[in-house]
Amino acid sequence: MKVAVIGVGRVGLPLSLHFESLGMTVVGIDRDPRLLESLARREMPFHEEGCQELLTRSTRVRFTSAYADAHDADYVIVTVGTPVHQHIETDLSLVRQVVEGLLPILRTGQTIILRSTLAPGTTAYLKAYIELHSPWRIGQDIGLACCPERLAENAALRELSLLPQVIGCEDDFSREAACRLFASLGVKLLVTTYVSAELVKLFNNVSRYVNFAVANYLATIAAEHGQHIHELVHMSNEDYPRGVIPGPGFTAGTCLRKDFGMINERFAGTDLLLSAWKVNEYMPYHVVEHLSSQTSLHGQEVVVLGCTFKRNSDDTRDALTPKLIRYIERKVPSRILVCDPHVKDAVVDGYPNLAMDQCLPSADVVFIAVNHECFSAEAVLGHAKPGAWIVDLWNCLGTGQVVSRVAK
Numbered sequence: 001m002k003v004a005v006i007g008v009g010r011v012g013l014p015l016s017l018h019f020e021s022l023g024m025t026v027v028g029i030d031r032d033p034r035l036l037e038s039l040a041r042r043e044m045p046f047h048e049e050g051c052q053e054l055l056t057r058s059t060r061v062r063f064t065s066a067y068a069d070a071h072d073a074d075y076v077i078v079t080v081g082t083p084v085h086q087h088i089e090t091d092l093s094l095v096r097q098v099v100e101g102l103l104p105i106l107r108t109g110q111t112i113i114l115r116s117t118l119a120p121g122t123t124a125y126l127k128a129y130i131e132l133h134s135p136w137r138i139g140q141d142i143g144l145a146c147c148p149e150r151l152a153e154n155a156a157l158r159e160l161s162l163l164p165q166v167i168g169c170e171d172d173f174s175r176e177a178a179c180r181l182f183a184s185l186g187v188k189l190l191v192t193t194y195v196s197a198e199l200v201k202l203f204n205n206v207s208r209y210v211n212f213a214v215a216n217y218l219a220t221i222a223a224e225h226g227q228h229i230h231e232l233v234h235m236s237n238e239d240y241p242r243g244v245i246p247g248p249g250f251t252a253g254t255c256l257r258k259d260f261g262m263i264n265e266r267f268a269g270t271d272l273l274l275s276a277w278k279v280n281e282y283m284p285y286h287v288v289e290h291l292s293s294q295t296s297l298h299g300q301e302v303v304v305l306g307c308t309f310k311r312n313s314d315d316t317r318d319a320l321t322p323k324l325i326r327y328i329e330r331k332v333p334s335r336i337l338v339c340d341p342h343v344k345d346a347v348v349d350g351y352p353n354l355a356m357d358q359c360l361p362s363a364d365v366v367f368i369a370v371n372h373e374c375f376s377a378e379a380v381l382g383h384a385k386p387g388a389w390i391v392d393l394w395n396c397l398g399t400g401q402v403v404s405r406v407a408k
């Protein structure tokens with residue numbers, strides 16, 4: 001099978017490498033010259049478990065900026081970003097640009113697979129767009145399917161071999177073609193309509209986001225009552241089979257925020273997601289105020305550990321750390337330093353990104369903003385100054401306390 005993947009970012013690149021490892025011939029097409037330069041050197045542009053090894057030894061995958069190279073492919077898989085506008089409105093321009101770029105080079109018999117996260121109705125819109133601007137009929141000349149990506153970063157290769165694939169199609173040609181492609185992953189196929197596939201993906205994210213909001217909501221209420229959130233979560237879940245409450249933390253990332261826009265643009269009613277969003281967005285302010293009720297940050301040296309949007313990742317897109325830093329700045333500390341071993345940049349949001357042994361020994365206050373594995377009790381307490389304050393919403397140190405002090 002020959003596959004073209006348009007947009008070889010966090011989703012498209014692992015998918016390209018995985019398909020190649022299954023014996024397919026793959027061309028990855030992207031408009032970002034820096035990303036293409038990195039791939040030409042056979043260097044991963046970001047960290048994704050197991051991908052560097054696949055990239056190094058791959059022989060049937062190549063990368064280019066030329067859409068024309070998709071002409072030979074049996075499948076054209078679209079994995080570009082799908083943002084929302086500033087207002088509550090889906091931005092269709094990126095996927096439409098891809099389709100516009102494909103129209104001159106598509107040929108009969110090919111199938112387009114939309115893998116990006118799409119607002120409900122986008123696949124039907126693109127079908128109508130293709131049929132108006134080309135001689136082809138979907139289901140007769142070319143195929144079209146919405147098969148959303150549901151993997152988690154840093155688990156991409158493992159999850160591509162595990163997760164059921166949702167196949168949204170509305171004609172036999174497309175359904176058979178899409179099922180043939182994804183059957184090669186050796187996983188269960190869940191066949192449905194365009195809009196159901198779009199909604200399943202969005203609500204997988206929504207469910208996770210709202211679930212974290214429950215934990216964060218409880219964290220703010222527990223603090224209000226002078227109780228420990230981690231003890232409450234533990235007791236709620238202990239040998240109790242229903243409604244498991246996750247731990248609290250900073251919940252963000254590009255997907256979750258844009259899903260809100262995608263779901264709400266056609267809906268003016270009271271909204272569950274808006275409430276969850278408010279709760280999750282409140283957490284940086286909450287931890288700064290929670291600490292400030294016990295000690296002043298004025299004139300103190302502060303270290304923020306972690307600046308990605310998720311654990312053990314180097315992806316800083318839409319993380320809450322910059323927001324946390326801005327609330328810390330409002331308390332007029334003497335200095336702020338950042339430490340994230342997963343992020344290569346020497347400066348993050350204008351602050352130096354140092355190693356733990358360089359910044360922790362002199363810090364008066366330490367905020368753990370991301371639950372990276374490297375921020376263990378041993379590593380953090382091993383370097384921290386005696387008497388330093390630690391803010392640990394995630395319970396990385398296992399003390400069970402959001403605010404604690406290093407022993408003097």
Ligand SMILES: NC(=O)c1ccc[n+]([C@@H]2O[C@H](COP(=O)([O-])OP(=O)(O)OC[C@H]3O[C@@H](n4cnc5c(N)ncnc54)[C@H](O)[C@@H]3O)[C@@H](O)[C@H]2O)c1
Pocket residue numbers: 006007008009010011012029030031032035079080081082094097098115116117118149150151152153255
């Ligand atoms: N990152 C995740 O964990 C994740 C998980 C599941 C689904 N998704 C969804 O997958 C989609 C892609 O997300 P991502 O995280 O891989 O984004 P990304 O920004 O990492 O990758 C997108 C790539 O598309 C390229 N691109 C954009 N427009 C292009 C165009 N017109 N032609 C060619 N290339 C173009 C960009 O240069 C970029 O390299 C989004 O819809 C996202 O919501 C992401």
